[in-house]
Amino acid sequence: METCKSIPVIDLQDFPGQSSKLVKACEDWGCFRIINHDKILPFSLMKEMKAVVRSLLDLPQEIKQRNRDVIAGSGYVAPSERNPLYEALGLYDIASSEALDEFCTQLDASPHQRQSFWTGQPKDLGETFVRYAQAIHKLINDIAQKVAEGLGVANFSFEGWPCQFRINKYNFVEESVGSYGVQIHTDSGFLTILQEDENVRGLEVMDKCGTFVAVDPWPGSLIVNLGDAATLWSNGRLHNVKHRVLCKEATIRVSIATFLLGPREDAIEPPSQLVDSEHPRQYKPFTYEEYRKLRLSTKMQAELLAIRRLASTVAQELLVSAWLLDVNKPAPVATVSLSFFSILVLPEPLINSFQQTAKALHIPKSVHQEVEVSSLGSRWLSTHDFQLYGSKCADI
Ligand SMILES: O=C(O)CCC(=O)C(=O)O
Numbered sequence: 001m002e003t004c005k006s007i008p009v010i011d012l013q014d015f016p017g018q019s020s021k022l023v024k025a026c027e028d029w030g031c032f033r034i035i036n037h038d039k040i041l042p043f044s045l046m047k048e049m050k051a052v053v054r055s056l057l058d059l060p061q062e063i064k065q066r067n068r069d070v071i072a073g074s075g076y077v078a079p080s081e082r083n084p085l086y087e088a089l090g091l092y093d094i095a096s097s098e099a100l101d102e103f104c105t106q107l108d109a110s111p112h113q114r115q116s117f118w119t120g121q122p123k124d125l126g127e128t129f130v131r132y133a134q135a136i137h138k139l140i141n142d143i144a145q146k147v148a149e150g151l152g153v154a155n156f157s158f159e160g161w162p163c164q165f166r167i168n169k170y171n172f173v174e175e176s177v178g179s180y181g182v183q184i185h186t187d188s189g190f191l192t193i194l195q196e197d198e199n200v201r202g203l204e205v206m207d208k209c210g211t212f213v214a215v216d217p218w219p220g221s222l223i224v225n226l227g228d229a230a231t232l233w234s235n236g237r238l239h240n241v242k243h244r245v246l247c248k249e250a251t252i253r254v255s256i257a258t259f260l261l262g263p264r265e266d267a268i269e270p271p272s273q274l275v276d277s278e279h280p281r282q283y284k285p286f287t288y289e290e291y292r293k294l295r296l297s298t299k300m301q302a303e304l305l306a307i308r309r310l311a312s313t314v315a316q317e318l319l320v321s322a323w324l325l326d327v328n329k330p331a332p333v334a335t336v337s338l339s340f341f342s343i344l345v346l347p348e349p350l351i352n353s354f355q356q357t358a359k360a361l362h363i364p365k366s367v368h369q370e371v372e373v374s375s376l377g378s379r380w381l382s383t384h385d386f387q388l389y390g391s392k393c394a395d396i
């Protein structure tokens with residue numbers, strides 16, 4: 001029966017015994033629960049960290065606002081009109097002691113205030129944070145390596161890949177029962193470890209048949225999700241799981257997400273063991289940063305991976321180029337491209353032909369022919385090409 005389904009459970013103490021079970025969980029679900037990880041991250045430290053982050057989230061708004069973005073979306077997210085129930089604190093690069101220091105300093109109040117905020121023990125915040133960050137960083141690398149080994153990729157190191165914390169707080173109220181705490185999404189990175197709320201339900205993952213399966217609290221265990229970078233890195237073998245958070249009851253829910261993102265500068269590419277004549281390369285290489293920017297500016301996720309497939313059309317290439325440029329583009333080009341490409345994308349994300357849309361929008365033939373010609377033979381349109389195109393559109 002569907003309702004009896006639950007995600008696989010992986011015992012971290014039983015390796016290499018559980019290696020094939022781990023790979024199957026990653027391919028079939030893109031999600032699993034881990035138990036017996038206490039040699040690296042003990043339950044006592046998980047509880048301590050939860051108490052610390054709850055006190056951080058209770059800080060006044062003006063202090064939380066100091067937790068600024070280091071990369072787009074990495075800092076404090078205040079409750080918004082669109083999502084009034086949700087707020088989050090964030091820390092980019094948990095392996096960096098400077099970043100940890102900065103995070104603690106940003107959220108620090110005066111020594112007097114500090115005492116009351118940090119459960120009366122002034123140094124608890126920093127200490128617990130650092131110990132948790134070190135432990136979870138080790139754990140996330142260990143799991144990623146086990147996944148790689150299970151796929152036959154020995155000695156692959158994820159050490160230099162940056163990790164990010166996001167501390168989520170859901171202020172659920174009676175009226176919100178049944179609505180979203182977080183909308184359906186995939187994570188953009190390689191792998192996420194979730195320390196869930198120990199009492200409050202809400203997380204659901206989508207199985208491959210499209211059915212949502214509840215992931216209920218199991219104190220002491222952790223949830224692992226695979227993200228888009230895992231699908232790209234594995235040449236399509238690892239499943240990037242869709243998930244969401246629903247409000248089930250009127251109460252506060254707190255979770256800690258640790259994301260292993262992607263390589264710092266190198267493109268995300270499958271190791272040679274995962275590419276052969278039976279498994280030809282599926283995606284174009286590109287950097288994690290490029291991908292993250294695209295996701296933020298396009299608000300696309302699964303569709304975005306589809307348009308990064310090698311089989312994508314010139315029109316799709318153009319779309320991606322336009323969005324990449326969109327990130328810091330001057331106004332006239334931005335306006336034109338935004339209106340143009342949102343028409344292109346929203347009704348039917350994977351359009352077949354650039355010309356058809358251009359015609360539908362009454363863009364003169366000379367313009368779209370020129371765009372198409374300039375994109376042929378090169379994977380990316382240059383900024384110049386696009387700006388030329390943008391300015392011509394603006395003249396129409
Ligand atoms: O709060 C949760 O259980 C999930 C949060 C999540 O999916 C995320 O932060 O990406």
Ligand SMILES: [Fe+2]
Nearest residue numbers: 185186187243
């Ligand atoms: Fe997520």
